[in-house]
Amino acid sequence: MADDSPTTEASSPSSSEWLVLVYRIPSEPTRLRATVWRRLKALGAIYLQNSVAALPKSLAAERALRKLRHEILEMSGTASLLSSSVLVGESSILDTYQAARTDEYDEIVDRCTGFLAEIEKEYTKNHFTYAELEENEVDHTKLVNWLEKVRSRDEFGAPGRAEAEAALQKCTDALEEYAARVYAEEPEGH
Numbered sequence: 001m002a003d004d005s006p007t008t009e010a011s012s013p014s015s016s017e018w019l020v021l022v023y024r025i026p027s028e029p030t031r032l033r034a035t036v037w038r039r040l041k042a043l044g045a046i047y048l049q050n051s052v053a054a055l056p057k058s059l060a061a062e063r064a065l066r067k068l069r070h071e072i073l074e075m076s077g078t079a080s081l082l083s084s085s086v087l088v089g090e091s092s093i094l095d096t097y098q099a100a101r102t103d104e105y106d107e108i109v110d111r112c113t114g115f116l117a118e119i120e121k122e123y124t125k126n127h128f129t130y131a132e133l134e135e136n137e138v139d140h141t142k143l144v145n146w147l148e149k150v151r152s153r154d155e156f157g158a159p160g161r162a163e164a165e166a167a168l169q170k171c172t173d174a175l176e177e178y179a180a181r182v183y184a185e186e187p188e189g190h
Helices: 029-043 059-074 090-124 132-151 161-185
Strands: 017-022 048-051 054-057 077-084
Touching: 029 059, 029 077, 029 090, 054 059, 054 090, 059 077, 090 132, 090 161, 132 161
Parallel strands: none
Antiparallel strands: 017 054, 017 077, 048 054
16 A cells, blocks of 8 residues: 655655646547647657646756647647646656656667668668668668657656667667668779
8 A cells, every 4th residue: 555644755855846738629620639649749748647748847848838738729728737746646657657768669679670670671682772771871860869859858767778779779780781781882983
């Protein structure tokens, strides 16, 4: 049974500040709800309940949530942005936040596996062209940027980060090897 006494979680040095966006959007058109959901997901917010999203407090998060609140009001919705600390139950909020980051890291690992399979396919098909290299470089850049976004919102060091970083390093190494092969296959005089 959880200890709800005032001296446990609230007074612990690990207690953190959170920004909480409470909003309501008209049910139609549904694209409005989807827009808000996508924006909150991109920020790394977690849902505490329906239409109640939270982020660890930071100036960047506050600016982004203030902007989103303004957009919700323009959608004929209502929204309030709260700054709060958790008196009881912070561990479950942190667990939810960490699980969301871990899911993102796992997805990056999955995409890296797909990237490596694509590079391997290029070898199997003997495709060593600049066009294929450029396409793979674009995909690699997307992975790098995605990992950087997840890292930037990983406030508490979620599990899975090291695995995602290692998977991306494998992608980088594979791309460098593939690029060297493309350059080696380049016809003389070009």
